[in-house]
Amino acid sequence: MFAFFGNIILGVTPLTGPKALNETFGNSYARHDVIRGKPVLQLIGEELDTREISFFFDETFCDPAAQWATLWAAYKIKAAMPLVTGVxxxxxxxxxxxxxxxxxxxxxxxxxxxRLEATMSLVEAPIPNLLTAALSTAASQAAGLGSSTTKPDAQR
Known part of the structure; x- marks a missing residue:
């Protein structure tokens, strides 16, 4: 397996790929106590997904110090980047x-x-789909453009 985190290569060939990839998924529930019987659960929603990747950098396929510096910079700027695993x-x-x-x-x-080994924990950073957000905003505004409630001088 190989992986890319943004423009950082975590594996070039099967021999240099990440050693381990752990994924965690979860749901949130609210617990409501009742007078008699067991509490009732109410689904609140999904938790953010997490990934933990263990990998190594070796001078046989990269410059470990340079790759670490790139990874450290990504950590410091706290930017959301795409994670591509495999294909x-x-x-x-x-x-x-x-x-x-x-x-x-x-x-x-x-x-x-x-040679260095590294482990990083990643947390999902939901990025809204800007096209969908723009279309829903336009649709909600367009609904009131032709109505008499928004134009008091319009004939009914």
Whole structure:
């Protein structure tokens, strides 16, 4: 499996791809106590989906320090970016909630990172479909354009 988070490549070939991908889905429920019997559940809605990806950067296929810097910048700017795993993209965007790294190997002098492992937790960042929002706004405004309630001088 390979993955892209925005323009950050998390795997080029099956040998360099992410080590693990965990997905979490959830629903929210409100609990209403009743006089007799068990409480009643009411569905509130879906929770934001989360992903946890474990991967590594190695000098055999990339510059680990440069890739980490790109990933760190994405974490710092808190921007929602698309997550593509394998060959599928479902249109959702995610932000980095937590980011961890373990430097596994450096050069003998210790100045350059040769291999590092990282884990990041992503949280879904729902981005509204701007076209749908614009069309629904236009439709709600257009409904009142020709009515007599919005034009007091119109003949009935």
């Amino acid at each position: 599928s993209f479902d249109g959702r965007h995610f932000v980095i909630e937590t980011l961890e790294r373990d430097v596994l190997k450096t050069t003998r002098s210790g100045w350059r990172v040769v």
